[in-house]
Amino acid sequence: MVRSRNIVPLSIASRWRCSQCLERVIHRVRVKGRWPCLLLLHIGVTMPGIVVLWGTRRRRGRSWRSVLTLLVGLLLARLLLSCAGGTGISPGGCCGAAPSVPTGLSASSITRTSATLNWEPSSVASGCSVNSYTVYENGTSIGAPTSTSFAVTGLLPSTPQAPEIYNFQIAASDAAGISSPSGAVSVTTLQAPTYTVTVTGVSGSLTHSTTVTLIVLP
Numbered sequence: 001m002v003r004s005r006n007i008v009p010l011s012i013a014s015r016w017r018c019s020q021c022l023e024r025v026i027h028r029v030r031v032k033g034r035w036p037c038l039l040l041l042h043i044g045v046t047m048p049g050i051v052v053l054w055g056t057r058r059r060r061g062r063s064w065r066s067v068l069t070l071l072v073g074l075l076l077a078r079l080l081l082s083c084a085g086g087t088g089i090s091p092g093g094c095c096g097a098a099p100s101v102p103t104g105l106s107a108s109s110i111t112r113t114s115a116t117l118n119w120e121p122s123s124v125a126s127g128c129s130v131n132s133y134t135v136y137e138n139g140t141s142i143g144a145p146t147s148t149s150f151a152v153t154g155l156l157p158s159t160p161q162a163p164e165i166y167n168f169q170i171a172a173s174d175a176a177g178i179s180s181p182s183g184a185v186s187v188t189t190l191q192a193p194t195y196t197v198t199v200t201g202v203s204g205s206l207t208h209s210t211t212v213t214l215i216v217l218p
Helices: 012-031 035-057 063-083
Strands: 103-108 115-120 132-137 140-143 149-152 165-174 185-188 194-203 206-215
Touching: 103 165, 103 185, 115 165, 132 149, 140 149
Parallel strands: none
Antiparallel strands: 103 115, 115 149, 132 140, 132 165, 165 185, 194 206
């Protein structure tokens, strides 16, 4: 029969230091909004504690189970540390904050039916990366490029009587969510070509003249 070794309880001072450390970690994770990491933290800390109590009360035939459970708890704690990027614990891979609002939005290469949008890349928290940007045309999503440039097509040309004005905004997305839309940039398309036609009619001694303006749309 294999007997597990006696487990010496932690002193009051040691338990107090562990408690203080745990509170600091939980606070940092909660402030950053990393609730999945916080869940791993609770599990990773609770399971070794159960092992300690279990090994103290039932010392017969529990050695391999205690070791296995302790290893699982340590693995979860390791996942927490790799997941706590940006909290001051360790760099890692959990993303807990949406990107910043894109800035520097501008329009270029404006034609009768198209325009090109450019903007500055958004900044992200540690452990995050921008997945895509959402382009809004007058409040409606029209594309999700992964770069900081987007060619808008299918616009209507302006006319002398009614200019076509479009407002564009950009938002950035990562694993944690989407940012607020950027400030809008206004684009007025170029005018469509127009032709003036004058029709003259003669009836006896009367002459009639009419002028018609034709607008050629794509």
